[in-house]
Amino acid sequence: MRIALYLGSATGTSPAYREATVRTVEVLAASGHELVYGGGSVGLMGVAADTALAAGMPVHGVITRHLMDGETGHFGLTSLDIVETMTERKERMASMADAMVALPGGIGTLEEFFEVWTAQVIGVHHKPVALVDVEDYWAPMLDMLDHMVARGFLSQAHRDNLIRVTDPEDLPAALDLWAPAAAKWS
Numbered sequence: 001m002r003i004a005l006y007l008g009s010a011t012g013t014s015p016a017y018r019e020a021t022v023r024t025v026e027v028l029a030a031s032g033h034e035l036v037y038g039g040g041s042v043g044l045m046g047v048a049a050d051t052a053l054a055a056g057m058p059v060h061g062v063i064t065r066h067l068m069d070g071e072t073g074h075f076g077l078t079s080l081d082i083v084e085t086m087t088e089r090k091e092r093m094a095s096m097a098d099a100m101v102a103l104p105g106g107i108g109t110l111e112e113f114f115e116v117w118t119a120q121v122i123g124v125h126h127k128p129v130a131l132v133d134v135e136d137y138w139a140p141m142l143d144m145l146d147h148m149v150a151r152g153f154l155s156q157a158h159r160d161n162l163i164r165v166t167d168p169e170d171l172p173a174a175l176d177l178w179a180p181a182a183a184k185w186s
């Protein structure tokens with residue numbers, strides 16, 4: 001499978017974020033998967049790309065022309081698509097991928113994660129979406145999702161269908177075993 005990885009353009013304050021990124025990519029490489037990501041060299045994005053290349057894993061980057069300088073487009077990749085808009089970037093990444101995984105990151109990571117997860121919930125695609133939770137990074141967001149369920153704005157079935165792993169070793173099996181829930185409105 002090709003896995004789209006969404007993750008920070010910073011490395012965050014804990015070394016655990018970098019360690020989990022390395023481990024996640026190594027585990028996916030060992031399972032024979034390919035990587036799709038945002039194409040930059042900075043932060044956890046750069047850590048993921050360099051780890052994948054060192055492991056001999058094919059890595060496909062998709063970056064906008066505008067971000068080539070700021071996020072330092074990575075020229076060592078298997079392929080690097082330079083597109084014009086963020087919308088194109090996200091569409092290209094999602095259509096190239098068979099599964100989507102978010103590691104700790106900032107608002108760009110959140111935006112990408114919610115775009116692909118909401119698309120799954122309404123049945124636009126049937127690809128697994130997963131969070132790798134490191135030192136409870138995603139806990140406040142998961143609390144918010146539970147609050148949405150409690151207040152009737154998100155179904156328990158869709159909440160439960162979001163994959164969360166704390167150990168990257170568990171990711172390949174979780175992606176393999178995932179089955180879509182009935183789409184909202186179906």
Ligand code: AMP
Pocket residue numbers: 007008009010038040067071086087089090105106107108109110111112
């Ligand atoms: P961040 O999580 O904010 O460090 O950003 C992670 C990645 O998400 C970076 O490659 C950002 O360029 C990207 N990003 C930020 N905003 C958006 C957006 N609106 N759509 C798609 N990607 C974005």
